[in-house]
């Protein structure tokens with residue numbers, strides 16, 4: 001990375017379990033390097049020491065599970081620190097920020113999945129983000145049954161991944177309904193092969209990257 005190109009973009013990756021966000025993130029990183037674009041990659045919940053500590057609590061299967069409201073406040077607490085410590089400074093420096101999950105995940109998981117009030121999520125979003133929103137959101141859409149089968153092959157399941165299929169169906173519907181009303185979303189059919197998903201990503205990202213050269 002040379003730091004010579006300055007069209008900062010805030011790009012988020014979203015989708016259900018096993019949709020292939022991590023696999024695709026590595027491919028996007030290789031594209032950013034190919035175009036010599038300065039960038040950082042980060043994730044939510046997490047991205048800072050405070051955020052990573054909250055992530056551990058959120059995903060842990062040990063002890064008492066947080067209440068729906070506690071869970072909602074924890075993801076926004078992690079996000080407030082993430083914006084303050086990592087995302088805003090990087091954007092100010094003209095870097096692309098590639099973030100694995102952001103507030104659309106809160107709408108999908110806490111709102112549509114757990115039933116948190118969407119108006120309350122909007123209020124927290126306004127408080128924490130102060131008008132900051134992603135410029136581009138890549139939604140990896142997958143049938144939850146297929147996604148869960150992939151996730152199960154990969155590693156031990158965390159607290160979220162142990163939910164019933166109906167939870168993930170609600171999450172998927174939440175994401176799709178958000179995508180319907182926001183033009184920053186690009187939906188990628190994540191049930192396709194890795195090569196096909198990467199072709200779709202290249203097609204989506206190339207116009208943005210060409211603008212930086």
Ligand code: Z5A
Nearest residue numbers: 018019020021022023044045075105106109150160193194
């Ligand atoms: N959460 C929340 O509730 N509210 C919030 O506001 C936020 C988050 C921000 C952790 O997220 C949890 O936090 C998440 C929601 C909640 N729920 N869970 N669980 P996470 O992003 O860290 O966790 P995740 O959803 O489980 O993502 P992941 O583990 O990184 O999975 P993925 O990135 O989507 O998939 P992957 O690891 O790239 O791929 C899974 C497997 O499938 C792997 O073996 C791949 O090799 C394979 N794969 C990938 N693509 C393909 C294709 N195209 N074909 C075949 N096989 C493939």
